[in-house]
Amino acid sequence: MSPEFIQGIVVFVLAAFVGFEVISKVPPTLHTPLMSGANAISGITIVGAIIAAAYADGALAIILGLLAMVFATINVVGGFLVTDRMLEMFKKKPVVKK
Amino acid sequence: MIALLQVPDAPSAIDSVLLLLYVAAGALFIFGLRGLGSPRTARRGNQIAAAGMVLAILVTLYYVFDRSRTDDLSVLWWVIVAGLAIGGAVGALLALRVQMTAMPELVAAFNGFGGGASALVAFAAIVATDTVVATNTPYATETEITVGLSIAIGVVTFSGSFVAYGKLQGVITGRPVALPGGPYFNLVLAILMTAASVWAIVANEPLGYWILAGIALVLGVTGVLPIGGADMPVVISLLNSLSGVAASMAGFVIGNQGLIIAGALVGAAGFILTVQMSEAMNRSLSNVLFAGFGTEGAGPIDAGDKPVNSATPEDVAISLNYAQTVLVVPGYGLAVAQAQHAVRELATALEERDVTVEYAIHPVAGRMPGHMNVLLAEADVPYDVLLDLDHSNPKFPNTDVVLVVGANDVVNPSARDDSGSPIFGMPILEVDRAATTVVIKRSLSPGFAGIDNPLFYLPSTMMLFSDAKGAIEHVTEALLEL
Numbered sequence: 001m002s003p004e005f006i007q008g009i010v011v012f013v014l015a016a017f018v019g020f021e022v023i024s025k026v027p028p029t030l031h032t033p034l035m036s037g038a039n040a041i042s043g044i045t046i047v048g049a050i051i052a053a054a055y056a057d058g059a060l061a062i063i064l065g066l067l068a069m070v071f072a073t074i075n076v077v078g079g080f081l082v083t084d085r086m087l088e089m090f091k092k093k094p095v096v097k098k
Numbered sequence: 099m100i101a102l103l104q105v106p107d108a109p110s111a112i113d114s115v116l117l118l119l120y121v122a123a124g125a126l127f128i129f130g131l132r133g134l135g136s137p138r139t140a141r142r143g144n145q146i147a148a149a150g151m152v153l154a155i156l157v158t159l160y161y162v163f164d165r166s167r168t169d170d171l172s173v174l175w176w177v178i179v180a181g182l183a184i185g186g187a188v189g190a191l192l193a194l195r196v197q198m199t200a201m202p203e204l205v206a207a208f209n210g211f212g213g214g215a216s217a218l219v220a221f222a223a224i225v226a227t228d229t230v231v232a233t234n235t236p237y238a239t240e241t242e243i244t245v246g247l248s249i250a251i252g253v254v255t256f257s258g259s260f261v262a263y264g265k266l267q268g269v270i271t272g273r274p275v276a277l278p279g280g281p282y283f284n285l286v287l288a289i290l291m292t293a294a295s296v297w298a299i300v301a302n303e304p305l306g307y308w309i310l311a312g313i314a315l316v317l318g319v320t321g322v323l324p325i326g327g328a329d330m331p332v333v334i335s336l337l338n339s340l341s342g343v344a345a346s347m348a349g350f351v352i353g354n355q356g357l358i359i360a361g362a363l364v365g366a367a368g369f370i371l372t373v374q375m376s377e378a379m380n381r382s383l384s385n386v387l388f389a390g391f392g393t394e395g396a397g398p399i400d401a402g403d404k405p406v407n408s409a410t411p412e413d414v415a416i417s418l419n420y421a422q423t424v425l426v427v428p429g430y431g432l433a434v435a436q437a438q439h440a441v442r443e444l445a446t447a448l449e450e451r452d453v454t455v456e457y458a459i460h461p462v463a464g465r466m467p468g469h470m471n472v473l474l475a476e477a478d479v480p481y482d483v484l485l486d487l488d489h490s491n492p493k494f495p496n497t498d499v500v501l502v503v504g505a506n507d508v509v510n511p512s513a514r515d516d517s518g519s520p521i522f523g524m525p526i527l528e529v530d531r532a533a534t535t536v537v538i539k540r541s542l543s544p545g546f547a548g549i550d551n552p553l554f555y556l557p558s559t560m561m562l563f564s565d566a567k568g569a570i571e572h573v574t575e576a577l578l579e580l
Contacts, residue, residue: 005240008350008358015124015359019366022131029459029481031371031468034134036205037144038367039338041127043208044151044360045216045345047120047158048352052222053177054162061225062177068218069181070188075212076155078189080148082196082204087141089198089475 033086040079046072112164119157120356126150127360131367137481154356198476199433202469203266206259206334209341213255216344217311220248223351224304239299244350246295249307250314252344257318259337265327272327277320281388287317325387328507331462331469332375332386339368375462381524406542409560411569414501414536415576417560421498421534424448425490426457427527428470431504431539435566441503442477444574456483458490458500458527460508491528500532504539504566510551520549535559538569 023034049072053065127150133143159178166173189208196204223245264270277283291313298306325333346361376383418424426441445455457479463470471484485493494500502509509529512519529535530553537559553559562569 001240002238004353005238005350008353008355011355011358012346012362015362016366018128019131019363020370022128022135022363023367023370027135027137027486029137029468029471029484029486030134030140032201032205032472033140033144033468034131035335035338035368035371035468036201036208037134037147038131038364039205039209039212039341040144041130041147041151041360042212042338042341042345042364043215044123044127044154044357045212045219045348046151047154047354047357048219048222048348049181049215050155050158050162050178051352052219052226053181054173054175055171055226056174056177056222057226061222062174064218064222064225065174066177066181068215068222069178070185071211071218072215073182073185074189074192075208075215076151076189077186078193078204079208079212080144080151081190081193082201082208083144084141084148085193086198086201086472086475087144089472089478090137090140090481 029090033083033090036079036083036086040076040083043072043075043079046076049073113161116157116161117355120154120354121359123150123154123157123356124359124363126153127363131363150360154360157356197436198438198473199436200267201472202331202334202464203263206263206266206330206337209334209338210256210259210263213252213259213337213341213344215252216341216348217249217252217256217314219348220245220252220351221307221311224307241351242299243295244347246298246307246310248344248347248351249311250291250295251340251347253311253314254318254321255337255341255344257315258322258333259318259341261319261322262330262333262337265322266330270323274326275323277324280324284317284321287313287320291317321387328462329386331464332372332383335368335372335375336383336387337368339365339372342366342368406554407557407560409536409562411562411564411572412576413560414562414573415580417499417534417536418444418448418453418501418573419451419577419580421448421453423493423497423499424453424455425485425493425497425500425529425532426455427463427500427502427505427509427529428457428459428474429463429503429505429508430469431506431566433464433469433473433504435504435568437503437566437570438473438477438479440567440570440574442474442479444570444577445479447574447577456485456493458485458493458529459487460505460527461487463505463508487525487527494528494531497532498534500529500535502529502535502537502539503570506539506551507549509553510549511553512549512551515552529553530556530558533558536562538562538564538566540565 049068053069056062056065127147130143130147133139133146162173165171265272291310294306294310297303322333342361342364346358349357349361376386448455459470509527511530513521513524513526535558542554554561
């Protein structure tokens with residue numbers, strides 16, 4: 001195995017542990033926005049899509065690259081926007097009562 | 099393609115900076131996720147994560163631009179721009195127009211697109227090795243394995259998410275669909291997928307990857323179809339986790355640590371959430387995925403001639419008027435009827451009469467964890483009167499009136515009392531311990547789990563048969579006339 005690949009595995013394992021640690025304390029109230037926000041982050045694959053689209057050669061590669069771009073962008077833009085829309089509504093109880 | 103995408107042996111100064119910026123984007127994702135963990139910081143957290151994404155995209159665009167100058171490579175900018183424009187418009191339109199009640203479906207759909215994109219990136223890498231760009235770079239076996247994993251996981255996420263979408267939308271039946279051979283059907287598919295990958299790698303035959311993708315497309319469908327609609331939250335959460343893993347694998351394919359970090363984060367986060375949700379139903383994850391839960395009790399319920407206290411909105415208004423403490427228990431029926439604003443108006447009217455109104459939220463109420471919290475937040479209900487399971491249950495014995503709005507299985511006492519019940523052991527909101535329980539429901543029909551609910555026949559229960567929104571509005575009117 002190449003050193004880059006081993007390094008990749010190290011990064012993968014450490015990042016997974018960080019993910020476990022960061023998430024395990026989230027209250028149920030925020031589970032939906034959390035899922036939606038995490039889902040938007042998984043749209044990081046847009047980086048791969050840009051590169052695939054940039055160097056596509058031949059019709060098939062262009063179709064694959066363009067589809068990858070469209071799918072990933074929907075995931076990123078839609079994911080972050082919808083999460084923001086949800087969180088905008090979370091408000092604390094107003095201090096003035098009646 | 100691989101030669102282009104992976105880090106050169108001796109990275110130039112500019113390449114090193116770009117690589118570090120990916121790590122910075124990864125750090126922003128971690129800060130963002132941490133922010134999402136608390137209601138006060140959640141919105142900022144999401145914005146930080148979005149900033150990380152913008153950074154990662156800009157770095158990539160610069161990388162492509164820079165290499166086009168130094169290596170004199172032609173870049174298909176129009177494909178990138180077209181993809182960003184189309185995807186951005188579709189994504190924004192969906193995100194801004196969706197009803198809050200349809201949020202679970204939308205998250206499932208976005209998730210499907212993300213998984214699909216990861217698989218497409220892996221395919222693009224294969225197609226490129228086939229042609230001009232990478233003739234001098236034979237694939238390393240480990241890279242080929244990650245190509246196979248990206249495709250397999252990405253495609254399963256894609257088709258699985260859209261089946262989950264269909265089930266939540268009601269386009270596909272919410273009932274579990276039995277497969278020939280049960281879980282073994284999918285096991286066979288998994289074995290076939292492994293065989294196709296091995297063939298693709300050992301024989302260096304790209305066709306193997308296409309076959310792999312075809313079987314994965316089927317597995318996503320047959321993997322989700324046997325799971326009941328009530329378990330879709332768990333499924334979406336698991337698919338979310340898988341889309342993260344798929345992105346991470348795509349990161350191995352193109353040798354990009356930003357993808358590996360972000361994908362692993364999401365994979366771990368989604369998995370934790372999945373396990374927490376299964377636990378909330380007192381079931382193991384494998385039970386959720388493979389047991390075809392809800393098939394046995396799916397027939398019509400013989401309610402017999404058990405007596406039911408049917409109430410009018412006026413009866414309910416009178417009970418509420420004389421109550422000091424009211425707990426509202428929302429469920430999926432509230433989402434379907436869009437009754438969150440009506441509930442909020444009723445609560446305001448009660449609070450003006452010095453009645454304390456709080457909300458008891460079951461972890462799996464609705465079709466998604468936290469679904470009810472989002473809906474009530476939309477109706478301006480402050481989050482600090484939303485109680486979770488552990489804080490609600492001690493309150494029921496001292497509560498005058500419990501208002502169950504469109505919830506069923508999560509308040510079914512047989513989960514506590516009847517060891518023969520299919521949902522026995524699932525933690526419930528013990529609304530039957532309150533002085534009076536008002537259940538607003540269209541009919542006596544069973545919930546998603548397909549089982550009868552003894553709560554409906556208790557002497558302390560009043561049944562108000564109506565759709566949630568209309569019922570609540572009538573109760574509010576009746577209350578204001580008192």
